[in-house]
Amino acid sequence: MCGIAGIFHADPERRVDPETLVAMAAIQYHRGPDGFGYRVQQDRGVGFSHARLSIIDLDENRGRQPFVMPDNSIMTAVNGELYDYKRIRADLTLRGVQFRTKSDSEMVMHLYRRVGLEDAIPHFRGEFAISLYDREHDRLVLIRDRFGVKPLYFTEANGAFVFGSELKVLFAHPDVPRRFSDTGLFHQLMQTIVPGTTAFEGVHQVKPGHMVIVERAHGKLKVRQEKYWDMDFPLAAERPEHDDTDEEYWIEGVREHLMEAVQLRLEADVPVACYLSGGIDSCITLGLAAASQQSPVKAFTIGFDDVAYDETAIAREMAESVGADQDIMTLQADHLYDNLVETLWHTERSIYNTLGVAKLLMSRHVNEAGYKVVVTGEGSDELFAGYPAFRRDMFLHGLDTLPPAERASWEQLLAESNKLFSGAMLAENELDDPALTRLVGFTPSCLQPWLAAADHVPGLLAPGRRAALAGYAPGAAIAGALDAEMLEGRHPLDKAQYVWIKTMLEGQILTWGGDRVDMANSMEARPPFLDHHLAEFAAQLPPSMRIKGRTEKYVLREAMKGLLPRVLYEREKFAFMAPPAHTDPKKWAAMKALADQYLSTEAIEAAGLLDPEGVARLFELHEAEDTPVATQVQLDAVINHMISVQVLHEHFVAADIPRMARRKAEALGWRP
Structure with a gap:
């Protein structure tokens, strides 16, 4: 489990700066404090770096990545764990392959050389982000695990393809621009992002179960993303x-x-x-x-x-x-908000609930x-369909033949259960999004609370960004990123689970609630x-x-x-969440203290993301005596999003990330 980074130039004769590669590793030191490594092939304009967390093969020198074949034909840097590797290593050893380490990651390049890309991938079992350079075919390959447990980002800047385990790794490269996109900002404020996107202009994610293949042609980069696996429910x-x-x-x-x-x-x-x-x-x-x-x-x-x-x-x-x-x-x-700013440095996206903060504090406790x-x-x-949204979709769309008595029992269950999460995990009122309904057959319940929250977003945006997004339909953008073939002809419960896996699981649970x-x-x-x-x-x-x-x-x-x-x-599903801010006076006060700092008129105008009048109106709505509790829960989330985007601007746009990364490398003593 580590952090990876790399640069691939459109011009193979263009030199890769080793100091930049080391800085890209240093800025993600938290992912791999046990050592670092880098490799460059200057005659090919390509270089990788790696920050190591030693879990398998603890020898600092022997397990150092990136790995390179003795003839320089293949170079790899791997983040994550590949299970069942002992069996695969034994099989490859019997076929004459010589391993230099005990690491599970080393098998990637050997398996790739022996059986090729398509036949190697089915053997990669686990949570991983893989980078591989094939010198013979002069191509770079990025591979992300099937559900997106491990992150992997990429962008193009000034004739270079730049990738890394975190956004800050890309931003450590001096040529990579750091600015919010209009649509990225919109989705940060409504929580649910478009699969494969980020908050920042020109920066993308390798989608779960996909690989990105980068090749050079006539001084330009050719980038394509291909799916190798999906959650394929039967028709x-x-x-x-x-x-x-x-x-x-x-x-x-x-x-x-x-x-x-x-x-x-x-x-x-x-x-x-x-x-x-x-x-x-x-x-x-x-x-x-x-x-x-x-x-x-x-x-x-x-x-x-x-x-x-x-x-x-x-x-x-x-x-x-x-x-x-x-x-x-x-x-x-109230202690959770004390650590929100630090948490956002790591999540690199907005969060609606301080569960992410709680998880960060817990991981620190585990480490200590x-x-x-x-x-x-x-x-x-x-x-296994555990969320209340699945139960609602099953009842509304998958149980058409229920007898009246049983249907009444279901209606009572839906009304009584999970009241705690109305406005967050469940929408306060049923919502229909035309684009999603056309694609899925109904608007999945898991997206409805965030589509409802999206109604508040235009009024929160700075006037110029609001004008640029006039008529924008977030549900249509999400629908456009989903694979229609994997939804067509499936049972309604299968559809609901598939949409959740592609949106809520990868974009939230495995991101700011996980890795x-x-x-x-x-x-x-x-x-x-x-x-x-x-x-x-x-x-x-x-x-x-x-x-x-x-x-x-x-x-x-x-x-x-x-x-x-x-x-x-016998217990019903109870989603693991931190208490919303409005439920506790101390927590509300802690949140308001952050809002005073990051949502002041001066801070808002300096960032150029939000409209101070719109922000003030939203707080007025939250605090109005006739605002329903479920609406307050939803607005709690929107307030967290507003604070989040302001903090993200401070972290990644206003700050000098390349300089910060180089200073981090110097402090660690990591040098080319």
Whole structure:
């Protein structure tokens, strides 16, 4: 688990500056504090650098990246973990390949050379961002894991293709411009971004399950992005009519695939701990980890001082049931805003809830306790339909034949459950977006609260940006980035899950709720539920095995029934979130203090992003006595977004990132 960076010039005779490469590694020191490396091929105008977090093969010199073939034909820099690598290494060794390290990452270039790009990728199992330069074909290849657990960004600037694990890595290159795009700003203020985009002009993400191939032709760069994997649900017409009758087949399949995924993610040359909340997903992960090793598992839990959001009691019961060594860190609501500015330096995008801050503080706590690796529960709700939005879509669009009595039961359930998240995870009122409805057949419930929040955005924008975005339809932009072929002919529940995976999972849960705040403190999080072997099996599950009657994640509960305490087995989904600001006077005061600093008229006018009058009107609406609670929850999110974009401007536009990166390299003693 590390940070990668690189430069690929359109002109192969143009020199790559080693100091810039080292600075690009240094600015992401938090991702890899255990050492750095860089390689250049000056006769080809290409160079890579790498900041290393040593987890497998701890030898500082032997595991140093980038890796280069002895004949210079292939160069690689890899971030992440590739599981099942021992079997692949053994097979390649039997075929005459000589490895120089014990690292899982070294196998990438050997496998690529032996079988080629397309045949190598299916063997890459895990969470990864891979960069590879093929000298023979004079091409650069970037590959991102199937769900986007690991980040990977790229841009073109002044005849150079620049890439890295974080936006600040690209901005450390002196030729890369740093400015908000109009549409990027719009989506930062409404939370849901267009897949593949960022807040900044000309800066893109490698999409999950995609590779970017860069070649040179006549002094210019040719860049194309190709999909190699997707969450491919079967066509509704192809599902067997009675494929939900053999429950034991599905239960046993989930059990087998998940056990293997967890056991693979316990492989490391350092101790592996667990994140543990009160939800069944992290409890399952802990339970399987505890069953797979003899020594007690270390379990880290976040507690909140708001009883409506605190899950420590249930987490403690699970830890005791498997003999785990539990460490509980309780956070004060108002303390979260004290760390928001630092958190945004790492998330590099706006956040609607201070959960990201809580996760950053937890990863720091884990790091200080001496751990570099944890296994987590992310991805379970995506595979097994655990979120309230899925239940709503299942009821509204996937249960047309329900008898009246059962339909009434569902309506009562939807009205009663998850009231805590109305305005955030669920829209206050049903919303229909024409473009998404045309594409999906309905507007997925997961996007509705953020599309509702988008109604506030035009009034918040600076006049020039508002004019440039006149008539802009954010739902149409999101719909345009989704693959229509993967939605056509699928069951409504499959469609809802697919849209969530492409938007909320990659753009939020795995970003500001995952990698970015974990790696801020050099801590690697491994999500076994996002193992693609398990995911491919889960895609085949009948809808009724995911949501059965009033029970969400039915097949997972049954598969893990013997592992879970009864209170967890029977518990409804409770999304892990930090308390909204308006729920606590101290937290509201802390948020207002930040707003006074970053949303003052002077600060707003200096950044040129927002309209001070629009900002003032939104606060007035939030504080009006007749504003419904659900609307306040939504406006809490918008206020967080407004503060966020102002902080992001300070971090990445106003600051001199190239100079900052070079100073960081000097302070670390990292030199070419």
